[in-house]
Amino acid sequence: MTRVVVIGGGIAGVSAAAALGQAGFQVLVLEAEAALGTHASGRSAAMFEENYGNEVIRALNKATGPELKRRGVLSPRGIMMVALDAERAQFEADLDAMGMDELPLEEAHRMVPVLSQDIVRAALHEGAMDIDTDRLLQSFAKEARSTGAELVCGAAVDAISPGQVRAGGAEVQADIVVNAAGAWADQVGQMAGAARTGLQPYRRSMARLPAPGGHDVQGWPMLFGPGESWYAKPDAGGWIVSPADEDPVDPMDAWADDMVLAEGLARYEAHVSVPVSRVETNWAGLRSFVPDRSLVIGKDPDVPGFCWLAGQGGYGFQTCVAAARHLVEVITGQASTLGQSVGERLSPARFGQAKVGV
Ligand SMILES: Cc1cc2nc3c(=O)[nH]c(=O)nc-3n(C[C@H](O)[C@H](O)[C@H](O)COP(=O)(O)OP(=O)(O)OC[C@H]3O[C@@H](n4cnc5c(N)ncnc54)[C@H](O)[C@@H]3O)c2cc1C
Numbered sequence: 001m002t003r004v005v006v007i008g009g010g011i012a013g014v015s016a017a018a019a020l021g022q023a024g025f026q027v028l029v030l031e032a033e034a035a036l037g038t039h040a041s042g043r044s045a046a047m048f049e050e051n052y053g054n055e056v057i058r059a060l061n062k063a064t065g066p067e068l069k070r071r072g073v074l075s076p077r078g079i080m081m082v083a084l085d086a087e088r089a090q091f092e093a094d095l096d097a098m099g100m101d102e103l104p105l106e107e108a109h110r111m112v113p114v115l116s117q118d119i120v121r122a123a124l125h126e127g128a129m130d131i132d133t134d135r136l137l138q139s140f141a142k143e144a145r146s147t148g149a150e151l152v153c154g155a156a157v158d159a160i161s162p163g164q165v166r167a168g169g170a171e172v173q174a175d176i177v178v179n180a181a182g183a184w185a186d187q188v189g190q191m192a193g194a195a196r197t198g199l200q201p202y203r204r205s206m207a208r209l210p211a212p213g214g215h216d217v218q219g220w221p222m223l224f225g226p227g228e229s230w231y232a233k234p235d236a237g238g239w240i241v242s243p244a245d246e247d248p249v250d251p252m253d254a255w256a257d258d259m260v261l262a263e264g265l266a267r268y269e270a271h272v273s274v275p276v277s278r279v280e281t282n283w284a285g286l287r288s289f290v291p292d293r294s295l296v297i298g299k300d301p302d303v304p305g306f307c308w309l310a311g312q313g314g315y316g317f318q319t320c321v322a323a324a325r326h327l328v329e330v331i332t333g334q335a336s337t338l339g340q341s342v343g344e345r346l347s348p349a350r351f352g353q354a355k356v357g358v
Pocket residue numbers: 007008009010011012013030031032033036037038039040041042043044045046047048155156157158180181182183184188204205206284285286287310312313314315316317318319
């Protein structure tokens with residue numbers, strides 16, 4: 001039986017483990033931290049928006065949505081864009097790009113009673129959904145285990161050689177290695193002797209506030225400013241606001257920068273009538289992109305037996321099912337369900353000369 005070692009126990013690694021286990025592989029997931037989903041996968045905004053991301057991402061979103069629905073992890077949320085006078089041009093651009101419907105202002109105020117009277121345009125996409133990300137991750141973990149897969153936490157991989165990987169001083173057999181190491185994927189690639197993809201982690205911060213004005217926010221849509229300048233959404237009875245920051249950082253256990261949060265909260269405050277009185281807690285996570293902002297899925301062109309499942313950026317949950325399925329199709333030599341063109345645009349081979357030296 002072919003043994004696949006998956007490095008990383010976030011949504012990418014765990015969804016891949018389930019798909020690989022079902023395809024008949026013997027799977028071992030090695031996660032450096034003490035629990036699955038400690039990094040980006042435990043810190044997301046938990047949204048499914050089919051029209052978010054480039055063309056390749058949208059193909060993955062579209063192919064993932066039905067399975068998330070079948071698993072019962074989606075619930076209605078909707079997403080509303082609101083613009084001030086100075087934001088009209090960006091509003092128009094986003095309206096087209098995200099396939100949103102313009103909303104009469106009275107209706108926008110009715111849905112979100114704390115919107116500022118300075119809002120001049122509003123738009124809605126009702127189809128955006130909340131994802132129960134923890135339940136999704138745990139359901140993949142359970143499914144993987146039911147196929148015989150082992151998921152081991154506290155196991156940081158520090159060496160990769162042909163046919164084996166080393167974690168915690170012990171060597172384990174690996175006929176195939178899947179690099180699902182999130183922000184650390186280029187470092188893991190280098191351990192195997194692969195060239196870097198140019199993956200860049202970007203920090204994104206989040207503040208949790210009390211529900212504005214004491215409202216029951218549970219039925220409100222997610223709000224965002226044109227050009228993704230900030231966003232806010234209900235979260236477990238409270239209200240989370242993100243500056244939608246995108247600051248390049250090294251792979252790390254990320255935390256929010258006070259100044260970035262303060263500036264983002266000010267952008268949010270300009271669009272609402274209730275000022276921010278208190279931040280209950282805050283956090284940050286890393287969204288890791290390669291330069292073309294599509295995922296990197298498939299066999300490394302130079303290192304036999306080494307596969308990539310990286311570059312999930314801001315889309316790791318809403319693309320996970322199709323991404324994991326595509327990985328299995330590539331490994332087993334089947335035609336991609338996503339089609340050849342999308343497959344090529346996901347392949348690690350696409351970097352060619354652009355790949356940065358080993
Ligand atoms: C604030 C924020 C909001 C977001 N909102 C959304 C959203 O609404 N919808 C959406 O779909 N996506 C969203 N995302 C993106 C999504 O969270 C990520 O794309 C996804 O979690 C990435 O999953 P991953 O498994 O690749 O990475 P991670 O969850 O980071 O997992 C990678 C794992 O690899 C492990 N690892 C690294 N090196 C090693 C090693 N050497 N040995 C063993 N283990 C190793 C790490 O410890 C880590 O646990 C958001 C992200 C952030 C930060």
